[in-house]
Amino acid sequence: MRFSAGPRGVWAYVRSAPGTYVWLLVLFFTTVAIHHMSAEFQEEFLRQRSTNINELSDHPVRVLISSAMWIDGWWTPYLVLYSVFHASVERWLGTVRWLVVCVSAHVLATLVSQGAVWRAIRDGSAPASAADTMDFGVSYGLAGVVAVLAYRVARPWRYAYVGGVLVVYGVPLVLSRTFTDLGHFTAVLVGFACWPLTGRRGGEVWSPRETLGALRR
Numbered sequence: 001m002r003f004s005a006g007p008r009g010v011w012a013y014v015r016s017a018p019g020t021y022v023w024l025l026v027l028f029f030t031t032v033a034i035h036h037m038s039a040e041f042q043e044e045f046l047r048q049r050s051t052n053i054n055e056l057s058d059h060p061v062r063v064l065i066s067s068a069m070w071i072d073g074w075w076t077p078y079l080v081l082y083s084v085f086h087a088s089v090e091r092w093l094g095t096v097r098w099l100v101v102c103v104s105a106h107v108l109a110t111l112v113s114q115g116a117v118w119r120a121i122r123d124g125s126a127p128a129s130a131a132d133t134m135d136f137g138v139s140y141g142l143a144g145v146v147a148v149l150a151y152r153v154a155r156p157w158r159y160a161y162v163g164g165v166l167v168v169y170g171v172p173l174v175l176s177r178t179f180t181d182l183g184h185f186t187a188v189l190v191g192f193a194c195w196p197l198t199g200r201r202g203g204e205v206w207s208p209r210e211t212l213g214a215l216r217r
Helices: 007-015 018-034 039-047 053-058 060-069 076-093 095-123 128-132 139-152 157-175 179-193 208-216
Strands: none
Touching (some): 007 018, 018 060, 018 076, 018 095, 053 095, 053 128, 060 095, 095 128, 095 139, 139 179, 157 179
16 A cells, blocks of 8 residues: 555554554553643552563563653654554554564563673662663564564565664663563564564565655656
């Protein structure tokens, strides 16, 4: 499906990726809700929906789901990121396979990153209070989707795309080495590992050369 300008084209694009835009709608309402909370209530509210060690120990399923329904900051950038990456992957793989990539990246990255926090606490390199830190948002799922989209790009452009993804998510891990950076890089590896879900759809690859040629006509 090619994107066409105008209201009908936008609506057709939205309908072709229902999961992406339902999720965006949920994020819009939760973001509005956050901005109507007092600072004190907001902190405790989000902490209970964070995938930190304490909450994962007590309510693992609940927080793994609820943590992906809240974001920190403005909603508008996610409208762009979801439309470029999530919608592209959902339209390409279908809603079910797209959701498998999102859930796998979100869950595995969370468990790996919080496992690193637990180990740091056990070794004494992090305070015990780190078990109750804030950890919510949609960036792990997004990182996984960004990575799996590499298989949509035609060779040799794919190698440049993969290199760019590794740089974007690998440099912060090397320089900052936070548990969030570890989670993002883990999610990227999960996304790359989801290659079997693409079903070897070689006939559906995207070539920048073809796109540029079409724009020049």
